[in-house]
Amino acid sequence: xxSDKELSxxxxxxxxxxxxxxxxxxxxxxxxxxxxxxxxxxxxxxxxDRPPAEWPMxxxxxxxxxxxxxxxxxxxxxxxxxxxxxxxxxxxxGDFDLLETLQVVEDSLGTxxxxxxxxxxxxxxxxxxxxxxxxxxxREAFLxxxxxxxxxxxxxxxxxxxxxxxxxxxxxxxxxxxxxxRSKGITP
Amino acid sequence: xxxINPYQDVQTLEARLAAxxxxxxxxxxxxxxxxxxxxxxxAREQALTRAREVRQHAAAAAPVVVGVSRGAAVLAGAPxxxxxxxxxxxxxxxxxxxxxxxxWLIQEQVQAAxxxxxxxxxxxxxxxxxxxxxxxxxxxxxxx
Numbered sequence: 001x002x003s004d005k006e007l008s009x010x011x012x013x014x015x016x017x018x019x020x021x022x023x024x025x026x027x028x029x030x031x032x033x034x035x036x037x038x039x040x041x042x043x044x045x046x047x048x049d050r051p052p053a054e055w056p057m058x059x060x061x062x063x064x065x066x067x068x069x070x071x072x073x074x075x076x077x078x079x080x081x082x083x084x085x086x087x088x089x090x091x092x093x094g095d096f097d098l099l100e101t102l103q104v105v106e107d108s109l110g111t112x113x114x115x116x117x118x119x120x121x122x123x124x125x126x127x128x129x130x131x132x133x134x135x136x137x138x139r140e141a142f143l144x145x146x147x148x149x150x151x152x153x154x155x156x157x158x159x160x161x162x163x164x165x166x167x168x169x170x171x172x173x174x175x176x177x178x179x180x181x182r183s184k185g186i187t188p
Numbered sequence: 189x190x191x192i193n194p195y196q197d198v199q200t201l202e203a204r205l206a207a208x209x210x211x212x213x214x215x216x217x218x219x220x221x222x223x224x225x226x227x228x229x230x231a232r233e234q235a236l237t238r239a240r241e242v243r244q245h246a247a248a249a250a251p252v253v254v255g256v257s258r259g260a261a262v263l264a265g266a267p268x269x270x271x272x273x274x275x276x277x278x279x280x281x282x283x284x285x286x287x288x289x290x291x292w293l294i295q296e297q298v299q300a301a302x303x304x305x306x307x308x309x310x311x312x313x314x315x316x317x318x319x320x321x322x323x324x325x326x327x328x329x330x331x332x
Binding site: 004012019029044048049125 | 209220239
């Protein structure tokens with residue numbers, strides 16, 4: 001059985017990302033804190049005796065459910081459904097243009113020229129703002145896959161969708177972020 | 189001017205960019221206001237307290253050795269099924285006793301009514317009975 005310290009260390013390692021992820025969804029600090037606390041308590045109550053290796057997926061699943069519960073309680077489910085349907089956006093650019101955008105943005109984040117144009121802090125805030133603007137499913141897939149570093153199968157399990165959907169959501173999220181950042185002036 | 193290779197693997201590029209963006213998010217997450225950090229710490233402690241309570245509750249439900257008498261360990265904990273069954277035995281006995289008393293009382297009442305009927309039937313018929321319309325009707329009716 002896992003010790004208190006293991007559980008404490010795990011919660012400490014995920015709490016900030018969990019809070020941020022929830023804030024992106026509900027856009028309220030207080031509600032996000034309540035949801036994260038609720039998810040932590042649910043994990044501790046039901047799954048503290050599980051092997052610590054299972055906690056990350058369980059916690060993310062619980063957090064997703066707790067966030068959905070919050071939306072249900074707020075009676076804004078229609079808004080969520082609307083957000084969920086937003087991933088059907090249409091990319092009119094060809095592969096070459098998207099590739100160029102991706103490369104430009106990636107270069108911008110990693111070079112001095114970007115730092116000269118916009119401070120690093122501003123860029124980080126901009127990234128955060130654009131992530132928050134992503135459609136809900138795209139954002140969830142992006143954050144689980146690249147921030148929580150789950151693999152495609154794990155992300156699909158947490159989101160309750162197919163691995164193909166996860167890849168599609170992630171790809172669209174990255175492309176949308178790249179475009180948005182480039183349009184905000186993050187260019188070489 | 190930078191040359192873009194159109195054959196570059198898009199997925200690799202996506203993954204690299206996503207990793208950069210995620211690193212940016214991580215850096216931003218480290219700059220949470222102090223009060224948010226404190227509330228997260230409080231939430232974590234609440235969860236740990238709850239986990240301890242659940243663990244203690246589970247431990248209390250498990251059998252534990254509460255004493256040793258002449259080499260035999262005495263166990264306490266959740267009672268076995270036969271112990272739980274035995275605990276309802278007095279209730280069943282009480283219920284059976286009440287049903288028996290009820291049945292005995294009914295038999296007593298029936299017996300008393302039968303005794304009265306027997307006495308009445310064995311007695312002489314009073315003459316006034318022949319003037320009773322109901323008795324006359326009874327005499328006219330066919331025997332069952």
